[in-house]
Amino acid sequence: MSGVVYYAAMSLDGYIAEADDTIEWLTGFEAVPPADGVETVEGGYDEFYEGIGALVTGSVTYEWVLGHIQRGGSWPYAGKPCWVLSSRELPQPDGGEVKVVNASVTDLYDEMIAAAGERRLWVLGGGNVASQFADAGLLGQVCVTIVPVVLGTGKPLFAHRLPGPPMRLTAALPRPSGMIELRYQVVT
Ligand SMILES: NC(=O)c1ccc[n+]([C@@H]2O[C@H](COP(=O)([O-])OP(=O)(O)OC[C@H]3O[C@@H](n4cnc5c(N)ncnc54)[C@H](OP(=O)(O)O)[C@@H]3O)[C@@H](O)[C@H]2O)c1
Numbered sequence: 001m002s003g004v005v006y007y008a009a010m011s012l013d014g015y016i017a018e019a020d021d022t023i024e025w026l027t028g029f030e031a032v033p034p035a036d037g038v039e040t041v042e043g044g045y046d047e048f049y050e051g052i053g054a055l056v057t058g059s060v061t062y063e064w065v066l067g068h069i070q071r072g073g074s075w076p077y078a079g080k081p082c083w084v085l086s087s088r089e090l091p092q093p094d095g096g097e098v099k100v101v102n103a104s105v106t107d108l109y110d111e112m113i114a115a116a117g118e119r120r121l122w123v124l125g126g127g128n129v130a131s132q133f134a135d136a137g138l139l140g141q142v143c144v145t146i147v148p149v150v151l152g153t154g155k156p157l158f159a160h161r162l163p164g165p166p167m168r169l170t171a172a173l174p175r176p177s178g179m180i181e182l183r184y185q186v187v188t
Contacts, residue, residue, distance in 0.1 A: 003140035004113075006123040006130040007048055008157065009179075010144050015154030016126055021064055025149050032148065032178035041173045044181065048143065052080060053119030054112055056105070058129040059086035062098075069093055081115045083108060085129055105132045131159040137188055142167060145181045164188055 008016050009026050017023050034040060055077055057065075062084045069075060075096040084090060084100045092098055101108065112121050123130050123139065133139040144157065167184035174180045 004121045004123060004133060004138055005141040005143055006125070006133065006139060007143040008125050008130075008145070009147055010157050011147055011149050011151045011154070013150045013152065014157055015151045016157055017064075017155040018151055019154050021060060021155065023064075025151060026147055029147055029149070029177070029179075031176065033176060034174060034178055038174055040176045042176065043173070044145070044175060051119055052122045053116030054080055055082040055122045055124050056108070056112055056129065057082065057084055057124040058126050059084060059088065059090060059100075060128070061125045062086070062090065066091065066093060082124075083112055104136075105129070105138060106136050109136075109138055127156050127159045130157070131162065134158065134162045134164075134186065137164075139186050141170075141186065142184045143181060144184075145175075145179050147179050 010016050011025060018025070065076065075093040078095050079097075081097045081099070084098055085102070085105075086100050087102045090100045123133055130139065130142075165187045168187050169182065170185050171183040172180065173183075
C-alpha cells in the first residue's frame with residue numbers, strides 16, 4: 001500500500017514528548033495488561049515498519065535520534081532513505097541514508113514518494129512536520145498508539161488545528177501492553 005502515514009505514540013492527553021523533548025514515559029513504559037474481557041491484538045511496530053519505504057522527519061526529532069545513537073544505539077532506519085527537514089547543517093549518522101534539506105514538503109513530495117516505491121512514506125514526526133503534510137493535503141493516514149499516561153504538558157501530536165473534516169476511523173487495536181493503536185484515514 002503506498003501513501004503517506006504519520007505513525008507516532010501519544011500520551012492519553014495528546015502529547016508525543018514532554019516539553020523538554022524527553023520520552024521516557026514511552027521508552028520506559030511497563031506493560032499494564034488490560035482488564036478481563038478486553039480482547040487484545042498482537043502486532044505493532046515491526047509489521048508497520050515492514051511496509052515503509054522512506055521516512056521524513058523534523059530536525060528536533062532527528063536530533064533526538066542522534067542523541068540516542070550517541071548513548072550506544074545505532075541508526076534505526078538503515079536501508080531506508082530518510083529526509084530531515086532543517087534550516088541548519090546537521091551531522092550524518094553512520095550507516096544512514098540521510099538527506100538534510102531546507103524545503104517545503106510540497107516540493108519534496110514527488111521525490112520522497114518515488115523513493116518509497118511500492119511502500120509508504122513514514123512521517124516520523126514531530127507534530128510540526130506532520131502538520132505541514134496535513135496542511136498541504138498530503139497526509140493519507142494517522143496511526144497513533146495511545147500510551148496510558150498523562151503528562152499534563154508537552155509537544156502535541158499536531159502543531160495546530162488542521163483543515164478539513166474529521167478523520168475516519170479504520171481500526172482500533174488494543175495491545176497486550178495496555179496501549180491501543182488507532183488508525184485514521186484523513187478525509188479531504
Ligand atoms: N512519541 C512519538 O512517537 C514521537 C514521534 C516523533 C517525534 N517525537 C518527539 O517530538 C518532538 C519534536 O517534535 P516537534 O514538532 O517539536 O519538532 P520536529 O517536527 O521534529 O522538528 C521541527 C523543526 O524542524 C525544522 N523544520 C521543520 N520543517 C521544516 C521545513 N519545511 N524546512 C526546513 N526546516 C524545517 C525546523 O527546525 P530548524 O530549521 O531549526 O532545524 C523546525 O523547528 C521531539 O521531542 C521528538 O522526540 C515523538
